[in-house]
Amino acid sequence: MVFILSILAVIGLIAMILSVISPYINPKHFIWTSFFGLSFWVILAYNVVILLFLMLLWSRKAWIAVLALLVAIPGLNKSYSFGNKATGDNCIRIMSYNVHIFRPVDNEKETEQFAYQVMNMIKEQSPDILCCQEFHGYSNKISRTKCIEEFATNTGFQYVYFNRKNNYAGNVIFSKFPIAKVDEESGFGKENTYGVMVSVDAGEKGKFHVANMHLLSYMITDSEINVLTSTPDRQNNLDTISRSVLHKLGSSFQRRSDELQSVLDEMPPIDGPIIICGDFNETPLSYNYRQMQKAGFTDTFTKVGRGIKPTYAGKLPLLRIDYVWANNGITPLDFNRLRYKGSDHYPVMLDFSIQ
Numbered sequence: 309m310v311f312i313l314s315i316l317a318v319i320g321l322i323a324m325i326l327s328v329i330s331p332y333i334n335p336k337h338f339i340w341t342s343f344f345g346l347s348f349w350v351i352l353a354y355n356v357v358i359l360l361f362l363m364l365l366w367s368r369k370a371w372i373a374v375l376a377l378l379v380a381i382p383g384l385n386k387s388y389s390f391g392n393k394a395t396g397d398n399c400i401r402i403m404s405y406n407v408h409i410f411r412p413v414d415n416e417k418e419t420e421q422f423a424y425q426v427m428n429m430i431k432e433q434s435p436d437i438l439c440c441q442e443f444h445g446y447s448n449k450i451s452r453t454k455c456i457e458e459f460a461t462n463t464g465f466q467y468v469y470f471n472r473k474n475n476y477a478g479n480v481i482f483s484k485f486p487i488a489k490v491d492e493e494s495g496f497g498k499e500n501t502y503g504v505m506v507s508v509d510a511g512e513k514g515k516f517h518v519a520n521m522h523l524l525s526y527m528i529t530d531s532e533i534n535v536l537t538s539t540p541d542r543q544n545n546l547d548t549i550s551r552s553v554l555h556k557l558g559s560s561f562q563r564r565s566d567e568l569q570s571v572l573d574e575m576p577p578i579d580g581p582i583i584i585c586g587d588f589n590e591t592p593l594s595y596n597y598r599q600m601q602k603a604g605f606t607d608t609f610t611k612v613g614r615g616i617k618p619t620y621a622g623k624l625p626l627l628r629i630d631y632v633w634a635n636n637g638i639t640p641l642d643f644n645r646l647r648y649k650g651s652d653h654y655p656v657m658l659d660f661s662i663q
Contacts, residue, residue: 514662581637
């Protein structure tokens with residue numbers, strides 16, 4: 309028994325090492341570490357269970373599992389936050405929410421009904437800036453543009469920016485402060501399909517830039533998840549579905565690394581406060597997460613957030629894939645993930661001030 313557990317402990321240690329180093333390896337060069345990064349919480353739980361069994365058997369081999377947990381510390385520092393709420397003058401609130409084309413995950417509401425419920429939630433939280441992803445028309449009675457205008461009016465936003473061209477990708481920025489589009493010749497000014505950026509003039513509270521992004525999803529369907537989690541279906545279709553899911557995961561890891569690199573390469577030359585928020589479809593143990601850090605941005609959740617706060621509301625648990633990133637011109641004050649069940653994402657919200 310101890311021998312078998314020792315082998316399993318070694319496997320757990322190797323898996324944890326691969327998980328923790330995954331942010332340092334471009335998935336275009338070696339794809340497999342990205343799978344381990346995505347599975348960080350599963351690997352951590354696996355090692356905890358192995359440690360408990362070895363301790364119950366009073367085995368000296370428990371040191372292997374202990375070592376795996378020590379290796380996990382850098383991943384925990386990114387995935388779990390002990391941050392505290394700060395105070396500051398001239399507080400501004402920004403919310404990021406993937407509204408999932410106003411299609412509720414429980415399928416119990418009509419699209420238009422759900423859209424109005426989202427409006428009520430936003431009015432209650434009263435953000436100064438709202439960044440929506442996957443914002444599409446929620447009524448067949450009016451156009452998409454009219455839906456955006458109505459949404460802004462009903463939620464108290466005087467200013468709106470979105471890509472009005474044919475490559476509109478559902479990224480919309482709503483603001484209670486005056487906004488202006490960034491330079492036409494730089495990065496987001498070219499109407500990139502996975503991101504839009506504006507400059508914001510908040511008067512005496514300061515001026516800053518906001519980018520709203522949505523990188524490629526994993527493209528895994530609910531039916532595929534159901535097959536993997538339903539015993540009868542899993543026995544009949546495991547091989548076919550597993551190959552499909554692995555292919556989609558691998559392809560999305562690689563394509564998102566290209567998308568983010570393109571965004572960072574074409575970032576406007578801004579010397580001032582910047583917030584980049586949205587649905588990145590990447591966990592903290594990912595290559596893209598480290599690329600954002602290398603570009604000078606901080607995951608504000610790790611500074612003023614608390615707990616794990618997964619942002620994906622679908623059937624895959626503990627995935628934090630929505631972020632509010634900020635450069636050193638921004639002072640984070642408080643971070644919240646709202647347990648508002650509707651979309652397949654939870655809204656995230658940051659209170660901040662301008663340095």
